[in-house]
Amino acid sequence: MFMNFSFSSNPEEKRKQKETLARQYAANPTPSELRLFNALHQRGHYFQFQAIVLGYIPDFYFPTQSAVVEVDGSAHRSAVRQEYDDKRDEAFRNHGYRVLRVTNYDVSKRLQHTIRSVELFVYGQTRQAIKPSKSEFKAMLEEARQRRQNKP
Secondary structure, three states: OOOOOOOOOOHHHHHHHHHHHHHHHHHOOOHHHHHHHHHHHHOOOOOEEOOOEOOEOOOEEEHHHOEEEEEEOHHHHOHHHHHHHHHHHHHHHHOOOEEEEEEHHHHHHOHHHHHHHHHHHHHOOOOOOOOOOHHHHHHHHHHHHHHHHOOO
């Protein structure tokens, strides 16, 4: 979802505004976002949906893999939106995150292919995800932080 918001200049107010916006996005997903969410969730993948990352709100965030997946609809074809998307993608990449964009069409018409693409992008292989234990998850998060800090 893309809207031209005017956020407060006060950092604390701005953070609260973004948290509210993220909650609204999560509570009102697009049909394609919801379909991909359900498919990935059913396969046991761990991700955060509409979470704030670097001040942006990506559709799917895989914190243990430093990966972001965006579901793009027709609004993403406009020049203004493409410029904004490029800026976001660059910010993510500059901080060690990888970004994959899939289209609404792919999710609605080629769901299995899209799931395989997401799995290959996020994990390097297609697999049935297994939810890690709490200690494994903390170790994976720390490893991801280290990878981002040590990026070339």
